[in-house]
Amino acid sequence: MTMLAPWALTLAAGLAIAVPVHAHEVVGTGPNGGRVTDAGKYHVELVAKDATVDVYLTDVDTKPVPAAGFKGTAILVVDGKPARVALTPADGSRLSGKADVPLKPNPKGAVQLTAPDGTSASGKFN
Amino acid sequence: MSIRFAAAFSATLLAAVVLAGPAHAHGGHDHGAPPTPVSNSIAPRGEALSDAFELTAVPRDGKLTFYLDRFRTNEPVRGAAIEVETPEGPRTATETADAAYMLPAPWVAKPGNHDLLVTVTAGDVTDVLTVSLNVPDARAAAPGAAMAQPSPTQDALTAASTIVGGLKDRLVAKDPVLVATAAAAFLLGMLVVVVARGRRGVPAVALIAIAITLTLGTAAFAHGDEDHGKPAPAMPPVQGAALIAPSEATTDLAQRLPDGSIFVPKPTQRLLVLRTTMTEAGTFRRTVELPGRVIPDPNASGVVQSSVGGRVSPPPSGVFPRLGTKVRKGDVLAYVTQPVQAVDVSDMRQRQGELDQQIGIVERRVERFKKLSVTGAVAQTQLDDAQSELTGLRDRRAALDRVRLEPETLIAPVDGIVAQAAAVSGQMATPGAMVFQIIDPARLWVEALSFDALTAAQDATARLADGRSLTLAYQGSGFADRNQAIPVQFAVKGDTSGLRVGQFVTVLAGTDAEQNGLALPRSSVVRSGNGQDIVYEHTTAERFEARPVRVVPLDGTRVLVAEGVGPGKRIVTLGAELLDQVR
Numbered sequence: 001m002t003m004l005a006p007w008a009l010t011l012a013a014g015l016a017i018a019v020p021v022h023a024h025e026v027v028g029t030g031p032n033g034g035r036v037t038d039a040g041k042y043h044v045e046l047v048a049k050d051a052t053v054d055v056y057l058t059d060v061d062t063k064p065v066p067a068a069g070f071k072g073t074a075i076l077v078v079d080g081k082p083a084r085v086a087l088t089p090a091d092g093s094r095l096s097g098k099a100d101v102p103l104k105p106n107p108k109g110a111v112q113l114t115a116p117d118g119t120s121a122s123g124k125f126n
Numbered sequence: 127m128s129i130r131f132a133a134a135f136s137a138t139l140l141a142a143v144v145l146a147g148p149a150h151a152h153g154g155h156d157h158g159a160p161p162t163p164v165s166n167s168i169a170p171r172g173e174a175l176s177d178a179f180e181l182t183a184v185p186r187d188g189k190l191t192f193y194l195d196r197f198r199t200n201e202p203v204r205g206a207a208i209e210v211e212t213p214e215g216p217r218t219a220t221e222t223a224d225a226a227y228m229l230p231a232p233w234v235a236k237p238g239n240h241d242l243l244v245t246v247t248a249g250d251v252t253d254v255l256t257v258s259l260n261v262p263d264a265r266a267a268a269p270g271a272a273m274a275q276p277s278p279t280q281d282a283l284t285a286a287s288t289i290v291g292g293l294k295d296r297l298v299a300k301d302p303v304l305v306a307t308a309a310a311a312f313l314l315g316m317l318v319v320v321v322a323r324g325r326r327g328v329p330a331v332a333l334i335a336i337a338i339t340l341t342l343g344t345a346a347f348a349h350g351d352e353d354h355g356k357p358a359p360a361m362p363p364v365q366g367a368a369l370i371a372p373s374e375a376t377t378d379l380a381q382r383l384p385d386g387s388i389f390v391p392k393p394t395q396r397l398l399v400l401r402t403t404m405t406e407a408g409t410f411r412r413t414v415e416l417p418g419r420v421i422p423d424p425n426a427s428g429v430v431q432s433s434v435g436g437r438v439s440p441p442p443s444g445v446f447p448r449l450g451t452k453v454r455k456g457d458v459l460a461y462v463t464q465p466v467q468a469v470d471v472s473d474m475r476q477r478q479g480e481l482d483q484q485i486g487i488v489e490r491r492v493e494r495f496k497k498l499s500v501t502g503a504v505a506q507t508q509l510d511d512a513q514s515e516l517t518g519l520r521d522r523r524a525a526l527d528r529v530r531l532e533p534e535t536l537i538a539p540v541d542g543i544v545a546q547a548a549a550v551s552g553q554m555a556t557p558g559a560m561v562f563q564i565i566d567p568a569r570l571w572v573e574a575l576s577f578d579a580l581t582a583a584q585d586a587t588a589r590l591a592d593g594r595s596l597t598l599a600y601q602g603s604g605f606a607d608r609n610q611a612i613p614v615q616f617a618v619k620g621d622t623s624g625l626r627v628g629q630f631v632t633v634l635a636g637t638d639a640e641q642n643g644l645a646l647p648r649s650s651v652v653r654s655g656n657g658q659d660i661v662y663e664h665t666t667a668e669r670f671e672a673r674p675v676r677v678v679p680l681d682g683t684r685v686l687v688a689e690g691v692g693p694g695k696r697i698v699t700l701g702a703e704l705l706d707q708v709r
Contacts, residue, residue: 040241073211075245075254082209082245082252084216110254112211112243120213120241122256126176 032056035106040121044111048076048103053085055095055111064093069116072097076109087111168389169378170262172242173667174255179203179246182392182667183257184378185234192219192227193392193667194246198696200395200402200664206248213240225396237263380708387671388662388708395668401700402664405644407693411636413681416614418574418588418633420625423617426566428539432555436462436534439551446549447562453538459562460549463533474526481523488516542566545627570618570625572598574633575611586616586635596620598633634681641678643686650699651677651685652706661687662705664696670705 030036030045034056037044042065045056053074057065072087072095083103087095095113112122172183175197182193190210194203202225209218210229219227234240240259245252378391390400432438440446441458453459466474492512498504546563555561572588588596598616605612616633618625646661654660659677662670675690691697698705 040239073243075211075243077252077254080250080252082247082254084245108254110243110256112241112256114213119239122241122243122258124254124256 030056030058035125037123037125039111039113039123040119042113042121042123044113044123046074046111046125048099048105048107050102051099053087053097053099053103054090055087055113057093057095057113067093067095070095071114072111074109074111076103076107078103078107082109087113168381168391170260171668172240172257172259174244174257175667176253176255178251179248179253179255180667181244181246181255181257183242183244183259184392185231185259185261188230188232188235190219190229190231190234192229192244193225194227194248195392195395195667198402198404200400200696200698202396203248206246209245209247211243211245224393226393234259234261237261382709383669387665387669388705389668390670390705390708391668398701398704400664400698400705402696403646403650403699405646405687405691405693405695405697407642407644409640409642410645410680410684410686412639412641413586413634413636414576414578415681416574416576416633416635418572418616418631420618420627420629420631421571421573421615422545422565422627423569423571426540426569427542427545428564429560430459430536430538430562430564431558431560432462432534432536433557434462434464434534435557436464436555438462438549438553438555438561439533440549446547446551447544449544449547451544453542453544453564455538455541457538458535459538459544460536461533462536462555465554474529478523478526481519481526485516485519485523488512488519492516536561538562538564540564540566565627567625568622570622570627571601572596572616572618572631572633574614574616574635575609576603576614576635577611578637586633588616588618588631588633590625590629590631594624596622596625596631598635641680641686643678643688644691644693645680645684646677646687646697647699648683648685650697650702651675652702654706660706661691662698662702663691664698670698672706 030043030047032045032047032054034045034047034054037046041060043058043062045058047054047056053076055072055074057067057070059065067089070087070089074085074087074097076083076085076099078099078101083099083101085097085099087097090096106125108126110122110124112120114120169184169186171185174181174183178197180195180197180200182195184191184193192208192210194206194208195201196203204221204225206221206227207218208227208229209216212229212231213233217229217231219229222228238261240261242257242259244255244257246255247253378393380388380390380394382388390398439461441460447453447457447459492509495504495509495512499506499509542564543566544562545565546560548559549561585600586598588598590596597619599619601615601617603612603614614633614635650661651659652661654672654674658674660672660674663673665671673691676688677685678688680686
């Protein structure tokens with residue numbers, strides 16, 4: 001016991017730390033003033049103004065991800081009706097699209113992204 | 127010895143601080159996929175929630191089946207429009223007969239992660255849901271199954287190695303700083319122990335320890351970010367499931383999972399008619415059940431009685447009102463003609479003759495006076511007196527006739543319908559006998575016998591034998607004992623159709639005692655094998671978990687959950703006992 005106890009304690013501490021942090025929803029405000037949510041391995045920031053929908057793409061470290069090669073679709077609920085907005089890469093990390101109807105400042109909806117490698121990811125805005 | 131322990135503790139603490147650093151510094155969140163559960167015998171599926179809907183997507187044979195339910199009640203939603211953003215563009219799923227929605231989706235056969243955007247419109251509610259479908263690679267799954275059939279010890283080892291592997295994964299994949307931190311902390315711990323055994327240079331060691339901790343800790347904190355997109359660690363292999371060859375077609379069967387939760391696929395949920403309710407904390411009055419009886423409202427009902435004995439005859443319409451006939455207040459329902467006794471008849475004849483005689487005499491006198499008064503032989507006053515006498519005599523004669531002819535009319539005292547009728551033409555009615563009972567069917571009361579003193583103005587409900595319930599408004603209670611209980615009267619509020627006077631009902635009335643908790647229907651609580659009361663919580667779309675609860679009775683239909691579940695949980699209210707049978 002005399003020799004074992006310290007090592008056992010050390011080991012126990014190591015195991016205790018190994019318990020991973022729990023997952024949770026993310027909602028926040030991004031650098032462009034929009035709401036941020038998770039979409040697969042990316043973070044997306046949704047900025048809706050009038051009929052224009054801008055989606056900014058960032059990665060793990062909230063570093064911008066070049067939007068080139070990405071495809072996207074946003075479906076936003078306007079006055080109880082869904083509005084489908086196709087998103088195309090614009091400058092930098094931005095994907096942009098135009099809706100048929102003017103949007104409210106913080107619409108409910110979701111964004112789906114297809115990366116250049118074909119994987120898809122989606123994020124929900126409540 | 128104490129120093130050795132102190133050293134061990136400091137090493138532990140050091141390791142804890144250094145390793146825990148990144149975890150605390152982790153300012154964000156995990157981007158892990160939702161736990162892909164269950165066993166190999168269950169087809170892959172995806173689900174999504176919103177505050178209105180619960181959507182489950184099951185890919186099978188190149189088709190995608192969506193099951194849409196209400197989030198709170200688990201009721202299938204019919205007639206909704208489901209539009210899906212697929213890799214081939216937007217597509218609309220068609221509704222099938224069993225309230226599912228089908229979408230041909232050949233692309234779903236491709237293994238990997240499919241993220242779908244589903245727009246649901248049901249009635250005036252529109253929701254956009256994101257569904258993540260993880261279709262496993264059939265070939266990749268095969269080797270895993272080849273090493274199947276592990277013994278229980280192997281099982282435990284596998285589980286342990288998975289946890290350790292997860293940590294290793296996390297450490298290796300994360301960044302070298304973290305690994306270095308962990309390693310340094312470990313070495314430091316060793317160093318401390320070694321030095322402590324020598325019982326030398328303890329302050330120096332402490333200094334070094336602090337210095338290293340600060341350096342490494344700062345480095346760890348500098349990585350202020352989160353863990354992204356790591357595939358969720360595979361579930362520990364399930365022994366039962368491992369026995370099933372993965373090549374077999376996956377059949378979705380309701381089953382009890384190794385963690386004790388119950389997996390019930392959506393089609394089975396619909397067969398079992400599983401319904402849920404959202405728990406809400408509240409204050410409830412304890413209620414008592416009282417035996418009661420429907421009575422007519424005393425202000426809207428009446429009886430029709432004859433005040434005299436006599437022969438009953440129909441009203442002018444020629445027919446007596448039948449049972450159920452609508453009558454208005456003042457309607458003539460029947461006549462009662464008094465019979466005239468023989469002695470009375472002779473008496474009346476005598477009087478009649480006398481009057482007729484007198485009328486004859488006075489008539490002649492009036493004639494004579496009329497002629498003479500013109501000449502002035504008779505005073506005008508004498509003529510007037512004679513005329514008044516004649517009028518008086520005629521009135522008396524007429525009244526005598528009327529008394530013989532006029533029967534008593536029986537009239538309806540209130541508006542309503544004829545509830546009882548005892549009139550037969552020609553029947554002799556006795557004085558005070560009830561001929562008709564009139565009741566307003568829209569105004570009924572309930573009289574209950576209570577053994578407790580009820581709170582005044584306390585509303586109650588009544589339950590009928592067929593399960594219907596009535597809302598009652600308290601009217602008053604007696605003060606005199608009847609069968610060692612107090613009669614309490616309530617007015618029935620709302621629809622009274624189908625009720626009849628005298629019908630027995632069960633009255634549920636509140637008492638003064640108040641209780642706090644969550645009210646659930648009695649049917650949601652089932653008794654588990656060990657005799658414990660449990661309820662089933664609907665945790666995810668197709669999973670139910672048993673929760674032991676402590677319940678106290680509330681009223682006839684509900685129980686109060688005092689402990690075991692909190693508010694805001696979806697608890698199965700219908701079909702809980704069927705769920706309990708799932709093995």
